[in-house]
Amino acid sequence: MIDVLFLPMVALALFIGLLLLALSQDTQRRRIGHVSLSPREKAQRRMPAAGILAGCLLLLIWYEGGGFGTLLWIGLISAAALAVSLLLAWRPSFFSIGSRSFS
Template sequence: MPELIPTFLAFALAYLAFAQLALSQPQHLKTIAPDARPPGKCRGRKSVATLLLLISLVLLLRTEGAAFGTLIWVQLLSAAGFCVAQTLAWRPAWLHWLVAARR
């Protein structure tokens, strides 16, 4: 089980990255926090998302090796994107803490 910790951590980082990318879009931000002001250029959110995705990739490359780490990372990206889409569809309030942290 301890060998799965880097994979779970990489998934969590990818989930947060996709949540940040979703919050950089005005329609999702309005759904989560109707009183929030429009995001503007959102360079900060997109930069954080890119950094989180890069960290998750490096984490998997270091723990799993180049070939298998890349394969797991690509699969985690699709799973994390799907989970963020489902969170936005069913429980958008769960992402409200990300908006509150950026104010």
């Protein structure tokens, strides 16, 4: 069961990390009609985002080994970033919900 759910959960965590990162950028916030953040607020979002991304890398290396873990992290982070980009383009309302949730 853990084997089956492990990668989807890591992918979800990476998605959340990148979502936080996107919601800390002025350009993306303007696109979804949100006001810009102060430098302090940006840091408040970027620190946990960086932590999630780094944590996922360590988790993957621990679970899958150095070679597979690193390659999976690179592949999943690209896929998660693509998902964030496409949602931002076609379903910006999703980000409004996300932004409220993480405020």
